Amino acid sequence: MKRSVFSVKVVELPNHNSHKFTKQYGTSTNKLVINSQRELLLHWLSLNNVHNSTLSIRYFHNPEESSEQQLKLYLIANYSANDFHNLQQARDEIASFFEVGNLSTFYKFELLQKELSQIHDFKWVSHIGEVIKPEIFNLQGYYLPYLFEANQDNNMLAVCDVLHRLKEKFLLEITLQVCQSSEDRETWVNALSQMVAQLQLLTTKSKDGFIDTALKTYKQYQESYVNRNLFKYSIKALAETRSNIRTVLMTLVQSATKSNSYGEQDYIEIVSRDRDEQKFLETLRATENVDISTAVERKSWEGDFGEKYIRQPMKPKLSNDLGDGSTNIYSNSFNSANFGHPALPSSGGAIIRTGASAITQSSNNSRRLPLAQIKDLKPLHRLATLEEISGFFRLVIPGNTPVPGMATTRLAYSTAEEIFNNYKHLMTKDEYIVGLDDEDNPVISSWSEIPHRLVAGVSGAGKSNFLKWIIFQFLYVNPKRRIYIADFGGVDFQWLNHMKVNVEIETTPENCPNLVEKIHQQEYERRLQLMQEYGVSNLKELQEEGVEIDRTLWIIDEAADIADVSSKLRDTIEKRLKEYARKGRKFGIHIIYCTQRPTTEVITKQVTDQCEEKVVFRVSPDASYRILEDASAGDISKDAKGRAYLSGYSGAKFVNTPLIKMPIGSKVKISDTLWANIHVKK
Numbered sequence: 205m206k207r208s209v210f211s212v213k214v215v216e217l218p219n220h221n222s223h224k225f226t227k228q229y230g231t232s233t234n235k236l237v238i239n240s241q242r243e244l245l246l247h248w249l250s251l252n253n254v255h256n257s258t259l260s261i262r263y264f265h266n267p268e269e270s271s272e273q274q275l276k277l278y279l280i281a282n283y284s285a286n287d288f289h290n291l292q293q294a295r296d297e298i299a300s301f302f303e304v305g306n307l308s309t310f311y312k313f314e315l316l317q318k319e320l321s322q323i324h325d326f327k328w329v330s331h332i333g334e335v336i337k338p339e340i341f342n343l344q345g346y347y348l349p350y351l352f353e354a355n356q357d358n359n360m361l362a363v364c365d366v367l368h369r370l371k372e373k374f375l376l377e378i379t380l381q382v383c384q385s386s387e388d389r390e391t392w393v394n395a396l397s398q399m400v401a402q403l404q405l406l407t408t409k410s411k412d413g414f415i416d417t418a419l420k421t422y423k424q425y426q427e428s429y430v431n432r433n434l435f436k437y438s439i440k441a442l443a444e445t446r447s448n449i450r451t452v453l454m455t456l457v458q459s460a461t462k463s464n465s466y467g468e469q470d471y472i473e474i475v476s477r478d479r480d481e482q483k484f485l486e487t488l489r490a491t492e493n494v495d496i497s498t499a500v501e502r503k504s505w506e507g508d509f510g511e512k513y514i515r516q517p518m519k520p521k522l523s524n525d526l527g528d529g530s531t532n533i534y535s536n537s538f539n540s541a542n543f544g545h546p547a548l549p550s551s552g553g554a555i556i557r558t559g560a561s562a563i564t565q566s567s568n569n570s571r572r573l574p575l576a577q578i579k580d581l582k583p584l585h586r587l588a589t590l591e592e593i594s595g596f597f598r599l600v601i602p603g604n605t606p607v608p609g610m611a612t613t614r615l616a617y618s619t620a621e622e623i624f625n626n627y628k629h630l631m632t633k634d635e636y637i638v639g640l641d642d643e644d645n646p647v648i649s650s651w652s653e654i655p656h657r658l659v660a661g662v663s664g665a666g667k668s669n670f671l672k673w674i675i676f677q678f679l680y681v682n683p684k685r686r687i688y689i690a691d692f693g694g695v696d697f698q699w700l701n702h703m704k705v706n707v708e709i710e711t712t713p714e715n716c717p718n719l720v721e722k723i724h725q726q727e728y729e730r731r732l733q734l735m736q737e738y739g740v741s742n743l744k745e746l747q748e749e750g751v752e753i754d755r756t757l758w759i760i761d762e763a764a765d766i767a768d769v770s771s772k773l774r775d776t777i778e779k780r781l782k783e784y785a786r787k788g789r790k791f792g793i794h795i796i797y798c799t800q801r802p803t804t805e806v807i808t809k810q811v812t813d814q815c816e817e818k819v820v821f822r823v824s825p826d827a828s829y830r831i832l833e834d835a836s837a838g839d840i841s842k843d844a845k846g847r848a849y850l851s852g853y854s855g856a857k858f859v860n861t862p863l864i865k866m867p868i869g870s871k872v873k874i875s876d877t878l879w880a881n882i883h884v885k886k
């Protein structure tokens with residue numbers, strides 16, 4: 205027998221509120237995601253050339269990681285086949301499901317090439333808790349394992365919330381193994397029919413709530429288990445401390461089952477490394493090997509409880525109620541010696557042969573079945589149908605807010621073209637679109653409400669692209685608007701000169717004071733003078749008087765260069781920031797202060813105070829905190845180019861700024877870009 209493991213990590217979560225999804229699936233995305241998860245299980249059941257195939261969903265919480273990386277989600281498959289060829293075939297089929305199956309529409313998976321032991325080590329685990337179906341061990345010896353009543357709508361959000369609050373490492377693992385049809389099925393099928401027949405007899409003799417429930421439940425087992433595909437399940441929590449296990453697992457039970465089914469039942473058993481060494485190690489080993497273990501079980505199974513014959517404990521509760529009629533059934537209590545014996549009471553013989561199950565009947569035609577013991581029913585509490593278990597076997601489905609501990613990665617980056625096509629009506633003289641939020645809704649900023657902005661982010665985080673996106677919108681509403689740029693890199697904005705727009709670019713910090721002065725005279729002084737002349741107090745009124753004047757934008761691309769060259773220049777700029785902030789709203793003079801190095805020397809308190817809107821791309825958590833009083837921008841991953849944390853007109857949230865295609869010399873013509881929408885009148 206050859207064995208292999210296939211593991212994937214979930215790298216992208218579905219975003220149902222995204223524009224793309226709502227357009228395609230309307231409001232039914234949630235249902236479709238759930239169906240795609242169910243399909244995974246059906247697919248798994250159909251891998252029939254594979255033996256003992258096991259599939260595990262793992263939620264791993266590690267508080268040592270940054271806040272968007274604390275929760276990791278894995279799917280691990282363990283399968284074996286007779287020969288290498290079948291094994292390879294199974295692997296290809298499994299891979300295909302993750303790559304192109306319906307699940308891949310909603311989740312993006314990363315194939316993990318590493319050995320399993322390299323993905324997870326378990327040295328930190330000291331306690332393991334398991335969710336087991338509630339079982340009733342009645343004093344009189346009755347035994348009843350309940351079925352799971354699955355909540356098919358479980359989205360796992362409550363579980364992720366609890367996991368996120370933990371201050372310890374924690375692994376929640378839901379594992380299913382396809383139950384081979386031949387495997388000990390005959391034994392429990394036989395036991396089931398004996399139990400049903402026995403309970404039926406009892407209900408005719410007395411009214412007993414428990415017996416009624418037991419009969420109903422065992423009949424349900426007969427209907428849904430006997431001829432169906434089944435899974436063995438294990439639902440485990442592996443933890444550093446014992447204290448959080450019950451909380452997490454109960455939250456899982458509450459999410460995965462219908463509220464009326466968990467009631468007061470106890471679902472959880474816990475073993476600890478020091479106290480239940482053998483059980484602990486056995487169940488830990490099962491996790492290491494992506495296997496099912498049944499080591500953890502309820503104390504009631506200890507002793508000789510399971511050894512009893514099914515009919516033995518079924519003594520009437522009040523023998524008086526039964527009168528003499530009971531004798532026939534109960535006084536000749538069964539034991540293996542008299543099983544199948546012609547001297548068996550006739551009612552006993554009928555018990556088996558009149559059992560509800562077709563299998564029982566057909567088996568009985570050919571041979572006598574052994575007398576069933578309580579322990580023959582024991583496998584039932586470790587089995588589940590697809591319907592029962594599907595509430596538990598669930599990848600988290602995000603709601604309106606991101607899943608705590610996981611980065612909300614978007615399914616696709618929106619381009620500036622897409623945003624422009626969908627939302628250009630939101631680009632006005634006073635407002636522009638910063639980008640899209642994680643629900644793919646446009647995030648707006650307002651020039652009239654917030655005069656100045658601070659843009660920060662490490663090299664390559666997407667600042668320059670963002671500035672181009674702002675410039676595009678600034679000019680789209682009026683190509684005659686004037687822009688001043690202090691860009692000491694010197695090449696990022698030169699293309700604007702080819703656009704024949706009103707732009708002035710200063711490339712050396714040394715000449716920057718001239719630019720500052722020029723802006724002051726050409727824009728500030730001029731506006732002041734015009735307003736006095738026309739007797740008005742703001743830009744809008746001036747425009748209404750017929751004066752051809754509009755907002756002006758001053759971009760300082762690397763503020764650190766200015767601070768390096770001269771602290772005097774920095775002070776002057778800060779003074780202007782303040783001056784234009786006070787009057788900016790009315791005057792229409794706006795500054796975007798941009799830096800890679802958001803140190804205290806560059807981003808002084810003056811700057812953070814004056815720039816009321818902050819767009820912070822990836823920076824260190826410290827820098828994020830300094831600028832935003834929130835460390836969120838420190839969690840932005842390196843790959844998430846264009847993603848920023850915004851604090852400003854639209855509140856505080858993550859925003860995904862779009863990539864804007866630029867004209868490149870003769871290679872990319874202006875007409876092939878959005879810039880063709882800026883019509884400069886000659």
Ligand SMILES: Nc1ncnc2c1ncn2[C@@H]1O[C@H](COP(=O)(O)OP(=O)(O)OP(=O)(O)O)[C@@H](O)[C@H]1O
Pocket residue numbers: 617661662663664665666667668669670800845846847860861862863864
């Ligand atoms: N919104 C975005 N979506 C996708 N990719 C982007 C986005 N913004 C930038 N990029 C990619 O990242 C690269 C670096 O972006 P950009 O030049 O804007 O970074 P920067 O923060 O200005 O870096 P530096 O400070 O070094 O100039 C770009 O060439 C582009 O390919």
